[in-house]
Each structure stands twice: as C-alpha cells, then as structure tokens.
Amino acid sequence: MNTFSVGELHAFLTEQGVQHVTRDVSLAAISRWKIGGTADLLVEPGSTAEVATVMQAVRRFDVPVFVMGDGSNMLFDSRGFRGVILRIGRHLAELRIEGTRVSCGGGHWVPDLAMRLARRGLGGLEHIVGIPGTIGGLVLMNGGSQRKGVGEHVVEVTCVEGDGTIRTYGKDELDFTYRHSALQGRGAVITYVELELAPADPAQVRRAMIEIMASRRRKFPKNLPNCGSTFLSNPAMYEVVGPPGRAIEEAGFKGKAIGGAQVSPLHANFIVNQGNAMSDEVLALIALIRQTVHDRTGYLMDCEARFVTSEGEERPAHEFTDAKRFDTSLLTQVT
Numbered sequence: 317m318n319t320f321s322v323g324e325l326h327a328f329l330t331e332q333g334v335q336h337v338t339r340d341v342s343l344a345a346i347s348r349w350k351i352g353g354t355a356d357l358l359v360e361p362g363s364t365a366e367v368a369t370v371m372q373a374v375r376r377f378d379v380p381v382f383v384m385g386d387g388s389n390m391l392f393d394s395r396g397f398r399g400v401i402l403r404i405g406r407h408l409a410e411l412r413i414e415g416t417r418v419s420c421g422g423g424h425w426v427p428d429l430a431m432r433l434a435r436r437g438l439g440g441l442e443h444i445v446g447i448p449g450t451i452g453g454l455v456l457m458n459g460g461s462q463r464k465g466v467g468e469h470v471v472e473v474t475c476v477e478g479d480g481t482i483r484t485y486g487k488d489e490l491d492f493t494y495r496h497s498a499l500q501g502r503g504a505v506i507t508y509v510e511l512e513l514a515p516a517d518p519a520q521v522r523r524a525m526i527e528i529m530a531s532r533r534r535k536f537p538k539n540l541p542n543c544g545s546t547f548l549s550n551p552a553m554y555e556v557v558g559p560p561g562r563a564i565e566e567a568g569f570k571g572k573a574i575g576g577a578q579v580s581p582l583h584a585n586f587i588v589n590q591g592n593a594m595s596d597e598v599l600a601l602i603a604l605i606r607q608t609v610h611d612r613t614g615y616l617m618d619c620e621a622r623f624v625t626s627e628g629e630e631r632p633a634h635e636f637t638d639a640k641r642f643d644t645s646l647l648t649q650v651t
C-alpha cells in the first residue's frame with residue numbers, strides 16, 4: 317500500500333463514520349512482546365457494523381488487513397505492516413450476563429471477564445483467569461490453561477467475514493480441538509461470543525482462581541515482555557519427553573539468547589524480549605530450538621505464537637523459520 321492510498325483510505329473510513337483510526341502506529345507499543353515496526357493504519361472499531369464497514373473498505377482499496385486482540389500471542393515483523401491493523405479491544409467489549417448465559421464483545425479483556433464470572437457465581441472458566449488477551453483472541457486460539465480450552469463453553473460466535481458479511485457460527489461448526497478452532501487462518505473477525513457457564517459457589521470459584529494465579533506467578537516470567545508459551549504441547553511428545561519447556565531446558569537453551577531474544581531462565585518455553593529484540597532474532601531462536609529438540613528427541617515442536625509479516629501473511633511462527641539460515645554461533649549465554 318503506498319502513502320497516497322493510506323491517506324485516501326483514512327479519509328474514506330472517516331467519511332463512513334468509523335471512529336478511532338490512527339496513522340503510523342508502533343506495533344511494538346501495542347503488542348505484548350514489544351516487537352514490531354510501524355503499521356500504516358490502526359482501526360479500533362466499536363461495533364459489528366463498523367467492522368463490516370472496515371472489511372468492505374479494505375477490500376475496495378485492495379489493502380492488506382490484520383485482525384488482532386491484545387497482541388499477546390503475536391510476533392510482529394520489525395519491518396512493520398503495510399496495511400490496516402484492525403484491533404478488537406476496549407471499544408467492542410460490552411458484557412451481558414443473564415442467568416448462566418454470557419454475551420461478550422470480542423474485545424473484552426479475559427482476566428476481567430473471569431473475575432466478573434466469579435462474582436456472579438458462574439463456574440467452568442476459572443482456568444482463563446491469568447490469560448492476558450481478549451475473549452475474541454482466546455476463542456480463535458481455543459486458549460485456556462490446565463489442558464482446557466475456552467471452546468468447551470462457547471455456544472455461538474458472531475463474525476464479520478472477509479467480504480464484510482455478518483455471520484453467526486454455532487459451536488458444532490467451530491471444530492474446537494487443542495489450541496485450534498475452524499476460524500483460524502480465515503480472516504473472519506470475531507465481534508461477539510456467547511458462552512454458557514455452570515452455576516457455582518462464588519467463593520469456591522474465587523479460591524480456584526487465586527490458586528491458579530499463585531501457581532502462574534511462581535512459574536512464569538513477568539518482568540520482561542513475552543508471548544506466553546512459544547511452542548505447543550504435543551500429546552505424543554508429552555508422553556515420552558514431557559512438555560516443550562522440559563525438552564528445551566534439557567537441550568541446554570535456558571538463558572540462551574540471540575540478540576535481544578532470550579529463552580527465559582525461569583521457564584524455557586517462554587522467549588523474553590530483553591529490551592531491543594528484533595523479530596528475526598526471535599525467529600532464529602525458534603528455528604534453533606526446534607531443530608535441536610528434533611535432533612535430540614525425534615519430535616518437531618510447532619509454535620503457538622503466530623508471526624505476521626510486513627505484507628500481512630500470518631501463520632504459526634515456526635512456519636517462517638529455516639534452521640539452515642541460522643547458526644548456533646549466534647547464541648550467547650545470558651544470566
């Protein structure tokens with residue numbers, strides 16, 4: 317997208333009544349890994365109709381668009397993004413609770429949702445309390461903890477498709493499996509999520525959440541920017557080798573770094589940004605870890621974290637790595 321069409325698209329969106337459109341936004345500033353160059357346009361819509369207007373506009377102007385929530389599972393390209401970042405966040409975060417049924421805007425912040433469910437005595441989603449993302453992102457990833465996924469409680473999801481049409485998908489169409497949903501890779505934007513919970517004792521729900529938070533605080537790095545677990549747990553590998561963190565630690569990577577990207581000394585499945593990491597350094601570290609663990613165990617680990625290129629291609633981060641391009645001499649030990 318050239319500079320002229322950025323201006324033209326900006327003006328068009330404003331004319332259509334779309335609010336919260338910003339030019340030249342730092343992706344590092346709006347993502348949890350704090351990595352990424354400048355994006356041409358950031359749009360933060362406030363309704364499903366506004367999302368539909370944006371999707372129709374980017375199609376008309378033939379501009380790449382990338383949908384994000386809180387950027388807690390995203391590695392952005394240090395070269396930036398030539399197109400529109402559609403961020404579903406606080407302007408699309410309405411919450412309605414009627415009995416055990418919960419309707420939630422795609423941008424609602426997950427820890428806040430969990431606390432509100434606890435207060436209303438609704439159980440089943442205690443495990444999401446410490447996940448720093450939006451409910452839209454969580455549903456897309458079928459995220460969760462303690463080997464559970466949010467998909468178990470989803471009744472239906474309202475989406476805006478790539479062509480701007482609005483559709484509702486029932487749970488049986490969403491194919492929720494471990495950290496997977498049928499919506500991944502389709503470019504559909506989740507604007508509302510309908511959940512069904514179970515009645516529970518508020519004090520018990522709160523206690524369960526406090527325990528989960530305490531355990532996460534002990535295990536996970538919190539001072540340096542990161543994206544949570546980098547690699548997905550693979551059930552076959554788990555049986556023989558254990559979780560990715562153990563395999564990476566046993567391969568000697570704890571504390572190792574390439575440039576500003578370091579394998580956390582606290583938990584080896586977390587890659588932390590020591591302050592100035594570039595996306596290529598994270599990808600290089602991912603490539604080396606993946607190759608080394610494969611050489612040692614015979615298992616190839618796939619990434620949970622997703623990478624988005626400056627042209628708008630987005631897939632799990634390991635799909636952008638080529639171990640042959642990177643060499644172990646780049647590794648340094650940081651303590």
Ligand SMILES: Cc1cc2nc3c(=O)[nH]c(=O)nc-3n(C[C@H](O)[C@H](O)[C@H](O)COP(=O)(O)OP(=O)(O)OC[C@H]3O[C@@H](n4cnc5c(N)ncnc54)[C@H](O)[C@@H]3O)c2cc1C
Nearest residue numbers: 385386387388389404449450452453454459460506543544
């Ligand atoms: C410290 C830390 C701990 C974490 N712990 C966990 C954990 O325990 N369990 C877990 O599952 N994850 C965990 N994560 C990863 C991450 O928080 C989850 O995957 C989260 O659900 C992503 O939500 P998000 O809004 O940040 O999505 P983003 O990271 O912004 O996006 C992730 C994907 O979802 C898509 N997406 C986002 N919003 C929408 C939408 N409204 N419509 C359509 N597509 C959308 C994006 O295009 C992208 O493909 C952790 C991350 C961090 C930083």
